[in-house]
Amino acid sequence: MKFTFDRDALLKEISIAQEIISTKNALSILSNVYFKAENGTLVIKATDTKVNFETRIPVDIEEPGSTTVLCDKLLNILNNLPSGDIEFKQEDINIFIKPISKKASFKLKSIASDKFPEFSSNDTIPYFEVSSGEFKKMITQTIFAVSDDQTRYFMNGVSFEKKDENLIMVATDGRRLAYIAKPLVQGVNDFNQIIIPIKVLNIILKRAPAEGNIFISVLDKTIFFKFGNYDLSSVLIDGAFPNYQRVIPEKQEFYFEIDKKELSEALRRVALLVEQKSHRVYFEITPGTLIISSQESEIGTAKEEIPCRYEGEEVKIALNYLYIEEPLKVIDSERICIEFTEKMHAITLRPEPAEDFFHIIMPMQME
DSSP states (O other): OEEEEEHHHHHHHHHHHHHHOOOOOTTOGGGEEEEEEETTEEEEEEEOSSEEEEEEEEOEEEEOEEEEEEHHHHHHHHHTSOSSEEEEEEETTEEEEEETTSSOOEEEEEEOGGGSOOOOOOTTOOOEEEEHHHHHHHHHTTGGGOOOOGGGGGGSEEEEEEETTEEEEEEEOSSEEEEEEEEOOTTOOOOOOEEEEHHHHHHHHHHSOSSSEEEEEEETTEEEEEETTEEEEEEOOOSOOOOGGGTSOSOOSEEEEEEHHHHHHHHHHHGGGSOTTTOEEEEEEETTEEEEEEOOOSSOOOEEEEEOBOOSOOEEEEEEHHHHHHHHHHOOOSEEEEEESSTTSOEEEEEESOOSEEEEEOOBOOO
């Protein structure tokens, strides 16, 4: 097996492969990336047995063949080589990597390609199309709210479902909830509510284009994605996602509007003296003013006042500042609306004017 490739083109794909691979054990085939060179194309595959990745790049082939090589070390080598053509040659179990422009060479051990896990063929899978930009927005508005509690595995991913005339994504960790709905396009196949692991969603978020479409298919316990030269699949999380509709308030009695930038900056400053275990801050809302303050501690306290649009009685709510800060980072509007009914009932954070997404946050005890 022998071929010449462009360093930058392969580096991009190996970087994605390394995001999927979950081990750096040189003796494990799952630490390796799969190469197959034929007909002017290099097929690249990587897997952790739950997420599969496949792509193709053009290469100049002298001898076709297939092999696997330790992904982590190959990535390190490519990162430290200059742009340009690089020769890849296999002799027995040894792989030699030589940049054309430098008198340098590297030798890596390989593992036979027949030991690499087989990928299911997706040639006959029925796909539907969604806008790449819209799908990435759905991920952006939800993924940060996923629970990292491994004992509640059914909340370790993002719920995805077709409901009425919408595609809906929801994430929750039990103390907050992120929701977004996008109108259906024609040709979306029926599928039950599923839970998508965040690893594959993170890859789509970083790698899918802003323009064009993503092809999606839900089949049994696996979800498939296609965009550009990429094929991705992921085993779904097995479990029942919480009934999120019960958490969403049907109606909120009060609300205040505020400038997003002013809120973000004030929250960031007050957070400098927030107790880092609880992350508790206080929102004191009065007509025309929001006062944000940290909890009194041995270190001290912080307080800041910013103008807001509010008509109602004075109310004070305790919140985890991260649950406010993280949604603000992914909301594009200049104004924010925070809706509430009682200080210990769920609040709703949304852009103003309202869009197709919102965030639900549970208040904390005042203490």
